[in-house]
Amino acid sequence: MKDYRRLFKFARPYYGWLALSGVFMGIVTLLDVFRLSAIVPVIDRVFTNRAIVLPGGNFPPFIENILRQLNNFSPLQVLSVLLIAVPIALVIRAIFEFLQSYIMSDVGQKVIRDAKDLVYAKLQALSLDYFTQKRSGELISRITNDVKLIENAVSYAITDLIYQTFQVISFALLTFFINWRMALISVVVLPVVAIPMVVVGKVLRKLSRRSQEKMADINSLLTETFIGVRIVKAFCAEQREIAKFKKQNQDYYRLAMKSIKRMLLLGITTELIGVAMALFIVFYGGRQVITGSLSFGVFALFMAALLSLIRPFKKLSQVNSIMEQALAASVRIYEVLDLTPSIAEKAGAGELSGFHRSIAFENVRFGYAEQEILKGINLEVKKGQMLAVVGPSGVGKTTLVDLIPRFYDPQRGRILIDGVDIKELTLKSLRRQIGIVTQETILFNDTIRNNIFYGKPDATQEEIERAAEQAHAHDFIRRLPLGYDTVIGDRGTKLSGGERQRIAIARALLKNPPILILDEATSQLDAESERIVQEALDRLIQGRTVFVIAHRLSTVRNAHHIAVLDQGRLVQQGSHEELASKDGLYQRLYQMQELQK
Numbered sequence: 001m002k003d004y005r006r007l008f009k010f011a012r013p014y015y016g017w018l019a020l021s022g023v024f025m026g027i028v029t030l031l032d033v034f035r036l037s038a039i040v041p042v043i044d045r046v047f048t049n050r051a052i053v054l055p056g057g058n059f060p061p062f063i064e065n066i067l068r069q070l071n072n073f074s075p076l077q078v079l080s081v082l083l084i085a086v087p088i089a090l091v092i093r094a095i096f097e098f099l100q101s102y103i104m105s106d107v108g109q110k111v112i113r114d115a116k117d118l119v120y121a122k123l124q125a126l127s128l129d130y131f132t133q134k135r136s137g138e139l140i141s142r143i144t145n146d147v148k149l150i151e152n153a154v155s156y157a158i159t160d161l162i163y164q165t166f167q168v169i170s171f172a173l174l175t176f177f178i179n180w181r182m183a184l185i186s187v188v189v190l191p192v193v194a195i196p197m198v199v200v201g202k203v204l205r206k207l208s209r210r211s212q213e214k215m216a217d218i219n220s221l222l223t224e225t226f227i228g229v230r231i232v233k234a235f236c237a238e239q240r241e242i243a244k245f246k247k248q249n250q251d252y253y254r255l256a257m258k259s260i261k262r263m264l265l266l267g268i269t270t271e272l273i274g275v276a277m278a279l280f281i282v283f284y285g286g287r288q289v290i291t292g293s294l295s296f297g298v299f300a301l302f303m304a305a306l307l308s309l310i311r312p313f314k315k316l317s318q319v320n321s322i323m324e325q326a327l328a329a330s331v332r333i334y335e336v337l338d339l340t341p342s343i344a345e346k347a348g349a350g351e352l353s354g355f356h357r358s359i360a361f362e363n364v365r366f367g368y369a370e371q372e373i374l375k376g377i378n379l380e381v382k383k384g385q386m387l388a389v390v391g392p393s394g395v396g397k398t399t400l401v402d403l404i405p406r407f408y409d410p411q412r413g414r415i416l417i418d419g420v421d422i423k424e425l426t427l428k429s430l431r432r433q434i435g436i437v438t439q440e441t442i443l444f445n446d447t448i449r450n451n452i453f454y455g456k457p458d459a460t461q462e463e464i465e466r467a468a469e470q471a472h473a474h475d476f477i478r479r480l481p482l483g484y485d486t487v488i489g490d491r492g493t494k495l496s497g498g499e500r501q502r503i504a505i506a507r508a509l510l511k512n513p514p515i516l517i518l519d520e521a522t523s524q525l526d527a528e529s530e531r532i533v534q535e536a537l538d539r540l541i542q543g544r545t546v547f548v549i550a551h552r553l554s555t556v557r558n559a560h561h562i563a564v565l566d567q568g569r570l571v572q573q574g575s576h577e578e579l580a581s582k583d584g585l586y587q588r589l590y591q592m593q594e595l596q597k
Contacts, residue, residue, distance in 0.1 A: 007323075011158075013114070018103075018104075025100050027096045032093070045297075050295060050296075050297075052298060101159070112147055112150070116147050119142055127408070130342070135220040137219030137220025140223065145329075146332050149328075150329055153325075157326065168316070175306055200265075204259055204263070208325035211252060211255040212329060214251055214252045218248050221245060263318060266318075277306070278303065343408070343427070350420070350425055352430050353429070355433055357382070358417075359417050359545065360380040360419075363376050363377070363413040364400075364415065374400060379573070382545075386560050387546070387547050387548070387559065387562075388548045388562045389565060390589065391564055404434060436508070437504050438519045441503075446487060447482075448483075448486050448503060451503055452484075453507075455508070455511030456510050464506075476502075516547070518546065556576065559576065
């Protein structure tokens with residue numbers, strides 16, 4: 001029951017509209033009963049010119065009046081009344097059916113919109129460690145495929161649940177009204193129909209969960225192969241990727257067909273039970289028609305009402321299937337919505353209005369899972385200084401600088417800015433003081449202008465161009481057909497590596513942060529591009545406190561301070577001259593790189 005409550009929580013803001021739609025569906029159902037009831041006067045009064053006979057008696061006065069009038073009318077008069085009343089009822093029914101369908105579709109689309117907004121906002125609020133553990137395709141599947149299943153539940157399943165329930169109640173009451181004995185026989189069959197619905201529903205929920213997980217696998221595979229399309233083609237791996245996709249696709253197909261098979265069997269079973277019940281009623285009611293205790297028109301209405309119950313029951317079995325699939329999707333969505341970010345602000349966190357003195361690491365320890373990456377780091381960087389962090393690959397250089405903007409938090413120790421623990425500061429005020437240029441340049445499939453002012457959305461065109469000039473990007477941007485309005489493609493694929501890096505530097509320049517992190521910013525560039533980008537970086541670092549990660553030690557000669565990491569520990573620190581002249585890891589790395597020139 002808890003899962004059902006959480007599923008329909010998405011529709012809570014629209015309960016009023018759902019109630020109004022329910023009223024309209026009730027009106028449509030009453031008109032359906034009226035339309036079906038027209039069978040009686042058509043058969044008994046128009047075609048056979050016999051009196052309408054209902055078994056029993058003690059009917060409400062308005063029913064007896066209607067029957068008396070119909071029995072007193074000539075067949076032509078009855079036909080004339082029906083030719084006026086039935087079309088009017090059909091038009092009114094069509095109006096209310098349109099209104100309820102429109103309302104339910106609108107509510108369904110709003111639920112999709114709100115659910116996507118909620119999931120995406122939650123994903124944005126989660127910490128970086130969550131994204132290192134999850135595949136991007138799986139996260140995309142939560143927002144697209146899973147949310148779509150919830151829309152099916154709200155927009156279609158609820159519509160059918162309300163409407164078909166009204167239909168069942170109305171037609172069931174109609175059968176009891178006509179002949180309670182025959183109707184009672186029919187009711188005995190209901191548990192026989194309900195049992196397979198419950199059993200199959202439980203199986204469908206499990207299958208739906210597995211199908212959604214498989215769809216997440218497919219989305220992940222697509223994301224990886226599209227991003228890595230160059231590597232796929234370079235290694236002639238197209239057929240391997242096609243084979244992998246075919247396997248995932250086949251697995252999804254098999255799960256889908258298992259669900260479809262059970263849904264179809266459930267519908268057919270429900271229908272067969274209904275038909276068997278109808279055959280029995282034909283025998284029982286036919287005898288009453290022969291004896292004259294029931295008119296043929298009324299018996300035809302009973303049979304029509306009874307057969308009309310088959311479709312709602314079949315629909316309700318499908319509703320159960322849709323609801324089970326939606327419940328599985330809802331559980332997956334709430335797995336995201338219920339998460340608590342590992343990086344969170346403290347209540348009453350202060351604002352970091354500026355940076356004035358120093359950044360200090362005090363006995364900082366950090367690790368992933370059971371692997372400790374940083375082991376007791378102690379460092380202090382004064383304002384305006386450049387700290388270079390060097391060492392072999394995998395020793396924790398990037399992890400160290402990722403702790404400054406609180407992408408992760410130390411498991412022990414603390415980081416201080418001007419003597420204040422960064423955990424005591426709001427995340428926004430902390431990250432506003434920090435600019436980052438990384439080895440893997442992250443650009444968006446948007447215009448150059450929008451990529452540059454990403455860090456300062458209120459920037460003027462003059463400020464954007466000034467930042468681009470300082471980053472040595474203005475000249476190549478002007479040569480593009482649309483200049484700053486050029487869309488650079490997914491991840492900036494329409495630009496060269498050096499051009500992408502200069503756009504990233506311009507973005508950092510425009511933000512104008514007092515603290516700057518450069519993570520292997522020139523490692524993937526050719527010599528000419530590196531020279532241009534390095535000139536842009538020289539402008540960027542002026543007057544800022546800079547943390548530089550570099551493999552090429554020649555690029556950190558001018559650093560005020562160099563920290564050498566090895567196996568997660570700070571093994572050496574000092575200036576380039578001091579470290580290059582002293583036995584140790586830095587000297588060995590430096591001499592190795594000098595020999596490779």
